[in-house]
Amino acid sequence: MSTKEKLDTSRIPQHVAVIMDGNGRWAALRGKDRLEGHSQGAKSARAVVEAAAEIGVKYITLYAFSMENWNRPQTEVAGLMSLLIHSIASQLGDLIKNNIRLKIIGDTSLLPADVYTQVNDAVVKSQQNTGLTVVIALSYGSRYEILNATKQLLHKYQEQPFDIDSITEQDFSNYLYTKDIPDPELLVRTSGELRISNFLLWQISYSELYFTDVLWPDFSKEDFFEAVYQYQQRERRFGKTSQQIATLK
């Protein structure tokens, strides 16, 4: 039986977040330029989007470019931006055809104007789609997102004071980039690194974490199904005991 067939279709995660890591090492192992690793990584991103759609995942978030990535050598940053534009432009037709909606989270004001225009065009053209939502984290930093949410709340208070003690977690979430997106049940990181790297810190409070040694350019649909399968073997307790969970079932 294939891994996909082994999946419990009644327990597919709604939202899977992915830290696509290892492109540089994949390229170095082959004596290639880092950008070739990213280019191959873009193919894995497409495969994973297809895999997610096949099993009925509703949201997939891909960490494509972090706030910290702006500090990489200028040629790599430019190469990544160009790859993003081309990947999105060349796949927009397929996205629309497959009812996929594209969303971006991150500080898009830092993006070069042409990148912003392309990306925003794809977001607008796909916004009515109702199938899988592909969220691309671009110029994204989680601490920045949380700090920004806090600033917005403080501004709101300045304009019209309200009862501070009545603010709920849900209220706060409404100021995050992810306000209309459910929290991920599963976070995948490739390439053997066991870190979160400033990704969705608020949103992954209760996510199951799945780490694999596979380098991102080698990550296949089968690897994605395996991650979901492993997720389904976990017991999610949300701070409760196993016994409480068993009685709830």
Ligand code: FPP
């Ligand atoms: C991390 O590998 C990967 C990135 C910083 C970029 C991820 C981008 C893509 C996969 C391409 C485009 C994506 C989409 C959604 C079209 P690394 O460079 O840190 O690898 P290393 O740790 O081995 O050096």
